[in-house]
Amino acid sequence: MQINKVYVPPGQPGSIVELKEKYGNFIGGRFVAPVKGQYMEDISPVTGKPFTKVAKSTPEDVELALDAAHAAKEKWGEILPLSERAKVLNKIADAIEANEEMLSVAESWENGKPVRETLNVDIPMAVDHFRYFAGAARMLEGTITEVDKDTLSYQIHEPLGVVGQIVPFNFPLMLASWKIAPALAAGNCTVVKPASPTPWSILKMMEIINDVVPPGVINVVTGPGAEIGKALATSPRIAKIAFTGETVTGRLIMQYAAQNIIPATLELGGKSPNIFFDDVLAKEDDFMRKAVEGFVLYAFNKGEVCTCPSRALVQESIYDRFMAKALDSIKKIKQGNPLDTNTMIGPQVSAQQIQKISSYVDIGKQEGAQLVVGGQRAKMEGDLAGGYFFQPTIFKGENNMRIFQEEIFGPVVAVTTFKDESDAIRIANDTLYGLGAGVWSRDGTRAYRVSRAIKAGRVWVNCYHSYPVGASFGGYKISGVGRETHRMALEHYTQTKSMLVSYSEKPMGFF
Amino acid sequence: MADTGSAITHTPSVVATPAALAAIRELLRDHRGGIAFFQSGGCCDNSAPMCFEEGEMIVGQVDKLVGKVGGCPYYMDFRQYETYHSSQIILDVEDGEADGFSLPAGRDGRHFITRTKICAANACNV
Structure with a gap:
């Protein structure tokens, strides 16, 4: 642990974090202004004062992000060899790691969490998550069932396509990585909505990893939950929704998912x-x-x-x-x-x-x-x-x-x-x-x-608050549905193709 | 709700401050179909009162009607209702964006909040 260092707040002279006056959405590999041109202030809880602005998006912006994700999904999920996908995840990890200190300061300033935590937990864990899933995706194996000597059933994992992911404010980058890494590893493209109090640090992360991620694979849209979160969660253009947050919103998300008949995974709090x-x-x-x-x-x-x-x-x-x-x-x-x-x-x-x-x-x-x-x-x-x-x-x-x-x-x-x-x-x-x-x-x-x-x-x-990837995480009772931080999360981001193949040349004999 | 036999046996209730009632009236002008409140629980938005257009959230068997505010229903998960025992929820308004998918309190930049009065011996009857 580093000791006795006080970092300069983002954007101030001598800070390691460069700060723009305002940030658009990250769509299709570049930052784009929101369609309606509205921005909202981002407040640092350290001072209670605004320090930058982010897009106050509308459902039109969510559509643009979905357009970009759909345009990218075939190449990312079906054409690119798995080894190349894994390489991208590893490069994301390398890029974050190379900017660990900068992202730690950004995360700390926007969320208020002590920089000793972001330096030692949040950012290193995000890095490790991408590395874990780079490897885990390559270990995801299908199965073969021998129905009879000439009939085989192959169970093959296939990507879902485009997924929606809603991230909470408490671990903006770490929990974004918990969601993005398995989604990408399984061959999906994603549209991410960060939490309203902490929309900015993930945009800093996108600046860092933009060079290594193909356009449209990760898209980030900021704005109010009632508009952007809802537009994303209700969209018939997503194949899955993942959410971390509170129970009423979780229920609403599941309800929207039911209308579209898509899976939802939810992590909804506790009283541990x-x-x-x-x-x-x-x-x-x-x-x-x-x-x-x-x-x-x-x-x-x-x-x-x-x-x-x-x-x-x-x-x-x-x-x-x-x-x-x-x-x-x-x-x-x-x-x-x-x-x-x-x-x-x-x-x-x-x-x-x-x-x-x-x-x-x-x-x-x-x-x-x-x-x-x-x-x-x-x-x-x-x-x-x-x-x-x-x-x-x-x-x-x-x-x-x-x-x-x-x-x-x-x-x-x-x-x-x-x-x-x-x-x-x-x-x-x-x-x-x-x-x-x-x-x-x-x-x-x-x-x-x-x-x-x-x-x-x-x-x-005999321990607490340790979240190593490889140890599954998720809730019993009303604390949620689904598991993260383990390769089993890949199951939440794939569907199963069963190919039933007959190697016999004989007719069935019914007709 | 069954009387648990403990010292606290009153059922939860809800009232609204004049500011909350004014915000509800404002919302009803834009949302002619009505609005409904759902008491949140857990994670980052814990006690937030979530406000939706009526029908946005399907009212299910788990939802207990706590009361009405400005003519609008206020629901809570019945399991949570049982832990609220003698709480009187006071719906109010403060500056700041609404939580989750909730509508703002009338207009942007304000949100609904709850305060609580724990009622002893009929003190909260309204």
Whole structure:
């Protein structure tokens, strides 16, 4: 990790990030002005001030992007040898890697996440994703079934064609790569709609990778969800829609997909339990410190993570001792300018998020939960005074409270205690969601039992917030449909051709 | 909803501020077929009230009618409804773009938000 460096904000003298006054959509391999010529301001959450403009697109722009994608799909998916497709994915990875620092600063400034996270997680993971899927696509094999000696059935994976992908604001580049890499690897062209609060960093990425991606293979259209997201998701010209976001929109996307009879994959949030058994404090050692850090990870990316460990379940026999250690760590969290490599927590992504988080803190207090620490907007000085900073917050309460049941999407953890293993499992599963969970114990068999009993798509055991490609990611219950970050994602981006071939020359004999 | 026997037994309800009612009236001028609200849950837009043209979202068996605001229905997933126990949702308006696919609050640059009052012993009856 780099230390003691404060990056200059994009566009300012000495910054490593070049900034234009405004950005069009990325369509057919070039930046094009929106059809109706409208732009919207892009606000940095660090200062609360606009720093550039992006296209405020209309459905006509989505059509142009779809035109470009359809024009490119045959060459990309059917003519180009797989080895060439893989080469493009590897070149994308190389180009991003060569500009890792620049993209890290851009991502940090637009989203507010600390640059130490973008430098060490977001951008390197995006790079690795493209490399993984460059290889994975070449390992995708069909099957042959011998129906009888002269009749063979070949199952062949074929690309879907053109897909629509809607990316959220919390990991704009990393989650874009989670979606784009498998889509491209499987031979599809894509139209991507970035989230409204974070439309710009992906345009910086397109500037970087434009030279290595054939025109029309990746297209990016920015604008309001109600217009652009809807135009994309309802279009009869897409063969699949992928979405990460909240449940009502997810339902709407599935409904649109039903009308077009196309597949939809959805990742829709969670309220992930992080369970600490008494034995984590059995020794004052690295493992104990790792477990305490595991609790504090609720503040990672300012809590704007679908798998935020936002419910902590601590065995009652160790509650006081464990929380004392956790509070010690929380007091040491450095909040401030995310472009400072020493900063651990930056601002929330938008004023809207601050309002929602504050509203939940209010609900928690009204419900009678005990506010242990934080609970307010953090006051900052100078340029940062207008930024959307919120204090790391802990509530203690009961699992039936709304702050335990709803995703707050901020640096707020709701803590409760449990008596024994079955109590822990009962509380962990008492939620509508099933995206993530954490289990901490020195007893491997207990950790295994509890992990298997939790209804969630990802259970971290003695770790948390690690998202290596190769470990599948997706939700149980209302947390979504489909899996990403694993080669099985290729199945979501292909369809199956069954060729049933007769090698017999004899008639069937029916007529 | 069944009485759970806990201290909190009131069902959720919804009311709108004058600003929200004005925004609804504005929206109804452009959307003659009516509008409907759906309480969001989870991920990046968590508690946002999603506002759509009526019929945009198919009302299903999972949708519980919490109440009406400005004559427009306000729905919530029944599973979420059960966790809202005695919450009174207060629909209001603030500056900023709408979340997800939601319509803005009347015009661009404003969006609907919710605040909450937890009601004890009939205090929220309206």
